[in-house]
Amino acid sequence: MxxxxxxxxxxxxxxxxxxxxxxxxxxxxxxxxxxxxxxxxxxxxxxxxxxxxxxxxxxxxxxxxxxxxxxxxxxxxxxxxxxxxxxxxxxxxxxxxxxxxxxxxxxxxxxxxxxxxxxxxxxxxxxxxxxxxxxxxxxxxxxxxxxxxxxxxxxxxxxxxxxxxxxxxxxxxxxxxxxxxxxxxxxxxxxxxxxxxxxxxxxxxxxxxxxxxxxxxxxxxVTVYTNQRYLSFLEERKAPLRAKSAQIENSVIIEPCFIDADVKISNSVVGPYVSVGRGTHIQNSVVRNCIIQENSHLENLNLHNSMIGNSVKWVAQPLNVSVGDFNQIS
Missing domain, CATH: 3.90.550.10 (Spore Coat Polysaccharide Biosynthesis Protein SpsA; Chain A)
Incomplete structure (x- = not known):
């Protein structure tokens, strides 16, 4: 190695x-x-x-x-x-x-x-x-x-x-x-x-x-994909995937996900196939198929197929818009 x-x-x-x-x-x-x-x-x-x-x-x-x-x-x-x-x-x-x-x-x-x-x-x-x-x-x-x-x-x-x-x-x-x-x-x-x-x-x-x-x-x-498959392996083995000290508030967790100690997730949808490292906070976000490492703060995000490192602070601005009839936004 x-x-x-x-x-x-x-x-x-x-x-x-x-x-x-x-x-x-x-x-x-x-x-x-x-x-x-x-x-x-x-x-x-x-x-x-x-x-x-x-x-x-x-x-x-x-x-x-x-x-x-x-x-x-x-x-x-x-x-x-x-x-x-x-x-x-x-x-x-x-x-x-x-x-x-x-x-x-x-x-x-x-x-x-x-x-x-x-x-x-x-x-x-x-x-x-x-x-x-x-x-x-x-x-x-x-x-x-x-x-x-x-x-x-x-x-x-x-x-x-x-x-x-x-x-x-x-x-x-x-x-x-x-x-x-x-x-x-x-x-x-x-x-x-x-x-x-x-x-x-x-x-x-x-x-x-x-x-x-x-x-x-x-x-x-391929590492994000490997994380996805390995979470499935652990789920098959009935291995513990969520720490007792993790706080889940007004959120939906779609298994399988690994949620480490002292994680706080609020007003969010997390999963499937997400690993969240120790001490990370996720707020007002949708996160799927991601690896998020330790002590990061993520807010107002929509993440997919992503890797987030340690001690990252990423707060996006929520949209304030006025959209008329028959518009198409992609």
């Missing part, structure tokens, strides 16, 4: 992308919660690979995420964007035993338990345009026979979604280090798919895993 999230600006100018909220909790927290759920056993350690510029507050928040899940947290740094293989190797001290690797700009819906007896599992999803993703090619038995990074001519439509399981973390580390020691790059970076190809050639048997739904957090629109 060491990327600077430039496609999510202006939000990532002050908050690292993996700490932006989805259904009221940081993206990375939602991700590790789901990984812990599918592991079906205690996760001893959660290692975060970040950029040094994220700062002490971010590091403290990440360690608290790990602690909340009963794990030890560990911070590693990737100072330069040298590729996925390099990023994972930055956490080399944590590559031991059973390891799950995940990139923190993707979320998923899944209903299975991890099979730790397999050498490796690569989670994939069939997509229409695989040119911006690593893909896998399968044989007739459904075994992975080839890994290709961002193919510009069609190889396969099974895109790697950024979640992997390895039975032997030390063996993965060995193959990542081999790429760096021999300066083996693809498209100018050290790619995990090259290490996977080498491991396969040495006899590692990789299986594919399927998730029910794969969600991206790469830009504003």
């Amino acid at each position: 060491a990327g600077l999230g430039k496609r999510m600006r202006p939000h990532t100018l002050t908050t690292p992308k993996p700490l932006l909220p989805i259904a009221g909790r940081p993206i990375v927290m939602r991700l590790v919660e789901d990984i812990v759920r599918i592991c079906g056993q205690k996760v001893e350690e959660i290692a975060f690979v970040i950029h040094p510029s994220f700062g002490e507050k971010t590091e403290k928040n990440l360690l608290q995420v790990a602690e909340s899940l009963g794990s030890k947290g560990k911070i590693y740094y990737q100072e330069e964007p040298l590729g996925t293989a390099h990023a994972i190797l930055c956490a080399g001290d944590s590559l031991q035993g059973n390891v799950v690797v995940a990139f923190a700009d993707t979320l998923f819906k899944a209903d299975f338990q991890l099979d730790t007896t397999k050498d490796g599992i690569i989670w994939v999803q069939k997509i229409d345009d695989p040119r911006q993703f690593g893909v896998v090619k399968l044989n007739e038995q459904g075994e992975i026979i080839e890994f290709v990074e961002k193919p510009q001519t069609f190889v396969s439509d099974l895109a790697i979604i950024g979640i992997y399981y390895f039975k032997d973390g030390a063996y993965l580390k060995k193959h990542l280090q081999y790429l760096l020691d021999n300066n083996i790059k693809d498209k100018g970076e050290y790619q995990l798919t090259n290490a996977l190809e080498n491991m396969k050639n040495e006899g590692t048997k990789f299986s594919t895993g399927q998730v029910l739904e794969w969600l991206d957090c790469g830009n504003k629109d």
